[in-house]
Every structure is written in C-alpha cells, then in structure tokens.
Amino acid sequence: MGTIDRLLTRRLLAAYIAVILVIMYIPMVIVGLASISKSRFFLFPMKRTSSKWYEMTWDSLQVHESFLTSLTIAVCVALISVILAFFGALAYARYDWRGRKLFQQVLLIPIFFPQAVLGLALQLWFNSIGIQMSWQSTVFAQLVWIVPIVTLVIAIQAYGYDSAVEEAAYDLGASRWQIFRTITLPLLGPGIFAGFLFAVLLSWGNFPLAYFTSGADVTVPEWLYGKMIGGYTPMVPAVGLITVVLGGIILAVGLTINGMLQRRD
C-alpha cells in the first residue's frame, strides 16, 4: 500500500512539474518557430522554414544600434546600482542608526510601484525640468527601480555573516580601510556579483521605463515593441530569441564564475 502510494505520488509530482515546465517554456518555443517561418506571418502548422530573418537581423543597422544601446544602458545601470546598493545594503543590514526602519520601508516602494506609472512620472519630471531624454535618462529611470532590488540582494548577503568579524579585525589592529578591503568586500563579494548580474538582466529586459524615458534612443525591447505595432516581420521573434539566448549566456557565465569563486572559499 505504502509503496504504491509513494509511486503514485512520485508520478503525479513528475506530471505536475512537466505541466509547469511546458506552460513556462511553450511561448519560447513558439517564438523560436515563428522566427524560422518562411512566410511573413506565423501560421501553424508551418509550411516552410527559412533562416532569412536571421540574416536580415544580422544585417540590420537598427538592430545593431538597439543592441548597443541596451547593452550600454545595462552595463551603466549595473555598475552604478552595485556601487549605490553596496553602501545602501550596509545601511540596510549592518548599521544601527536613527531612521533605519524608515529607510528599509522607503527603499521598497519603487519596487511595488507599477513600472508604467513610474516611467510616466519620470518622463513628466524630466520634461518639466527640461532634460533632453536619451539613453542616459533611461539609465537614471532604471536605477530608480533596480537599485532597491540590488540593495536587497546584497543586504541578504550582509545579513548572512557575523558582524563581529569586522570588530575582530578592528581589535586585531586593522584600519577602517583594511577592514573594508580584507573583510567586508570579500564577504559581500558573492552578493555584489549576484546583484550585478540581476541588474544587467533586469535592465536588459526592461521595456516600460525605457519606453517613457529614452527619447530618440531605442533599446531592444523598444525596437521589438515598435516593430510589433507597425510593420511586423519574423525579425521580431528572431531578435526576441537572440535576446533570450544572450540573457541566458550572461546568466550561465555568471553562475559558473560564482560557482568557481565559492569553491575556492
């Protein structure tokens, strides 16, 4: 009785997991199929396949530019947010100071704000103070949303180690700078790295904030959106798939590096 039950449970569990995976990944498969359809519009079942949309994507100046813009924004956002979030996380998790509770709550608000509303608010604000919008203003807009997330990621790491180690280093004669360099930074390292990765991926895939604040510059999600509403070609799913694959590669490389760092410890 018991073994049959267990077998049944295991099969049901496997089926359940399979259903979840199918639901999660079927859209990706369809995007993949759509990008190799020979005809301009996606019909199922597909009659003939072609790689011409990938060739056109490769040759497109617009696509090149949007990739470059997205990448520039992502790297800038990740670098700035990691620096801000590092100190923010120390204030969040490490030091007791007046107003810390308030800071912890205020920090979370931008995450819960609908991004379209946040984007609109930033656009109105940029306009009213007379800032010419471009990819730089998008960097700022994305920072508003991403810095809190990266702060939380690093704060979790900061909570994860005994704060007495810094005091012990101080007691053993280390200067503030030596403590920072030899204790705090290495111990927060994995969190900083994870936060950086998070920031790159969130920025890379972000549409609403870029849509409202990038002015004439076009990011990859914006290019996709533009093509969707005016002039669809299978280049859209092709670019989409390339974006996903690039994101996956960044994640995989990141996780491998992280794994290697942790094994060394």
Add this chain to the structure above:
Amino acid sequence: MAAAPPILQLRNIVKSFGSLNAVDGVSLDIVEGELFTIVGPSGSGKTTLIRMLVGMDKPTAGDILLRGKRINDVPANKRPTCMVFQSLALFPHMSVGENVEYSAKCKGIGKKERRERAAECLKLSHLPQSYYDKPVTQCSGGERQRVALARALAFNPEILFFDEPLSAIDYRLRKTLEKELKDIQRETGKTFVYITHSLEEAMVMSDRIGVMREGKLSQVGSPATIYTQPENRFVTEFMGEVNSLPVQLADDGRLHCEKLDASFEPPAEMPPGFSRGVLIVRPENVAISDDPEPAAGGNLIRGELFNEYLLGSRIQYQVRSGAMVFLIEELRADAVARIPGAEVTLSWQPGDSMVFPE
C-alpha cells in the same frame, strides 16, 4: 601577587544607555600576569564592561588606565590588547593560517616572519601545523576555539580578553579547553581577563574572581575566598544551590523563621545591627539522619524526604518541611539507602551557616 603592579586599572567606570546604567561605577585593579574572571548572570553588565576595556565602546564616566596611562579614547585598533569574541568571529573566507596571521599582515610584517609566528601560536594552542592551510569553515567547534585563541596570541597582546568563548561548547570539551587555557596563560605569563556567567568555569581557571551584579562588582577575591567568605546573599546564592531561610532576630538572641515556625542558633559572626534577613546553609553542610536526635547536635529540623538525585560522586536529597524544601547533599560513598516519604531529621552546625541582612 599583591606586590605585582596593576597592569589595568578601572576607576569608577560608568556606561549609561539612556537612563539605564549598564555598568554602574566599577573600580578594579588587574594585576600583571593573573587570570582574572568577571562572572555574573546575563544582564549584569559584564559584556558592556569588557567592550569598554578593549576599546569597542567608550565609558560614559570614569577612567581606564593601562600601565598608568589613560586609554579611554584610544580606539580598539590602537590598543595593545585583544579579545576572543563570544562568537569567535573567525574570518570565514580565510584559512586557519590567514586568520592567525591577520594582525601581522595588517602591521605589514613580512611573510616569513608571519609564518614563523603563526606556527608558534598554532603549537601553543594545540593545533597541528597541517591546519595552516585548512579553511576555518571546515574546522570543528573545538578547533575553531583554538584558532581564535591562536589568532589572538599572534597579536601578542599585553592583555588578552575573553568574552564567554566557551559558552557554546559541550561540557566535556569545555572542561578540557578551560584547563588548556589556564596552562597557556601560565606558559605565556600573559594577563588574561575572562568573562563568563558560569561560576564553575570561573572557579576552575581563575587567580581572582570579580562577581558582577546589576552593573556593580559585588565581591572581588580568590575563588576560595569567594566560596568560603561570600560577602552578601547574591554572591552566596550565585555560587550554587543553597538553602535560604527568611529569619528575624528574636529577643532571646535566636533566629526565628516564621515559615517553619522554628528558631535556630545563629552563627558566631552576625552582621552588625541585624534584625531581619536571610539564613543561608549550603546543602553539603546539612546532615540528614533517621535518628530524631542526631549525635552531632546543632540546629535541627524535621521533614519528609521526597526526592533523591544522583550527582556523580554526590547524592542530593530534597526534604519538605512545612512550607519549605531543603536541599541536602552528601557523598555517595557515605550515603545509606533511604526510602522516599520517610521522616528524617536535618541538622547543621551554627558555624556553617551565614546570615545576611535583607
């Protein structure tokens, strides 16, 4: 010992948090080369006190003098003292060797010299040299204690402080480490200042003990003095389980206990001006007997035996008498078989009891 000069002097140290004085006027001289233990229940201010002594916190009032020089405002990283933390605070991303060499590296001492010093300290704290490259995260609890000690010794501090580092260690290992610590202290001749809530730990290791209560030092003295001549009720009761009887001085000079409706002969030495307070007798000073008139005499009280515990070499009895429960201990070797529920007579010599005013 008294001839040795004090290495550390505390002059009326106060530390306030808001309106609360966590440390409330502590004055103390610590002698060079001794192992001094500050013992007290949790919340007695001992950790607050030690944090000021190592320089993590500043006293609100009072002075700390190291070899006669005021060091109140010298930060921890500029003091020639060092502490072993309660959590040990080993650097988890470093090897045993890197942990031990940390202070030397901060000072900019060369690799070869660092390594030699580390080897010496590993040996002192009974760690094999092969542990040099072992990550601290792979060390057992006892090994981590030794690494923390080696790291502190490598700093070569004038005074080494300990903030209850052994509290999380199991009993048997703790006993071993306590003795080793005492040996290391003797071997290096360094001044150790140790903090613990366990009087047993303090008794085993210390040259002198300071008992702390509510931010104040209740009594300072050698373990033997603290045990045999406690100065107040708190120290007496903190020493271990005792029988405390609320008493008042009757007209006939005897001590009357209302709860038992009995009176007892007082010890020869009574606090001056005593009228009411507490009579304390240690369990090992109470004799238990089936005989209603024991030959030894002294203060007598009848009661009913209702519990018996075996504590290794000793046996503890609980005897109910009126509204009170007495604790009695005797050596197991001397004990006779007793039946729970039996009527027994308890007796003690007046000279073995202590009286403290309320």
